[in-house]
Amino acid sequence: MLSGSLPPGTGLPLREFAKLFEVSAIPVRESLQTLIGEGLVEHRPHFGYTVTRLTTAELRELYLVRERLESAALAAAAQRAGDEDHRLAVAAHRRMEQAVLADDPAGYHRETRNFHLALTRPSGMARLVHMLEYAWNITEPVQPMVHISAAERARLQADHHQQLAAFLAGDAEALLVATEQHHDRLNRVVAELPTDIGLFADPDSP
Structure with a gap:
């Protein structure tokens, strides 16, 4: 799943x-x-x-939950992250770049999760990060990155580049700004996912 x-x-x-x-x-x-x-x-x-087949409203709600939890962890993570945390984030970012270049949407989706968790885990907020992973898991069967265009993935990847630069610099303010921009774009992408290919439940179904 x-x-x-x-x-x-x-x-x-x-x-x-x-x-x-x-x-x-x-x-x-x-x-x-x-x-x-x-x-x-x-x-x-x-x-x-x-x-589980979510409704479109439920998916958007879960992305909002993910956004709030991630943003809460990032300020602390940027300041607490060490060399090993930086290495893991850079490695995940590199794998995302490779997936974009190879036009591998499933690989990009997988590495996006790894990248975001690499940015939040150094926060020291274990319970919060656990809740983030829990919310993320529920959305995983939808595989949103698989159902968007290569151009959209490239734009999202540009956001990731800005996030990584701020994370490596330990600049919590810049990281939060880049993350807000990323989530704004991501929420628009999620809102435009196709609704006619069986991904979502009918909101009126029992």
Whole structure:
């Protein structure tokens, strides 16, 4: 689900998973219940288990939550980050650049997450970063970066470049400014994701 190989709405047949992992149905059901609690799976009578399909409003709401949590951590992260933190952020940024050049949207989506977490983890706010990852996980099956244009990914990557420069300089104010600009662009991109390819739930469905 987190890799995007099981998109929203994909059925999760309990018996097939039990056979695949060579276990009884009980631990599979327990695992699926855990994923329901994490917002990644939903269960409906007569339909079984499926990967959660968000409404467009729910996706925008989760991106707003991510924005607030990330911004809260970045000021402290910029000031606390050390050489190893800088190395990890630079490496993630380099992999994003390579994905843009290779026109690899799935790779870009994956490395975007790694980059943002590399910027926030040095904050020392472990619980906050955990909440950020939790909110991020729920949005992962949608794979937004896969469904936007190469030009949009390049523009988002330019924002990442500004974020990285401020992070490496330890300039918390510049990092927050660059992050606000990035989130403004990202929110517009998310609002324009296609609604006719099965990514989203009908807001009026039960």
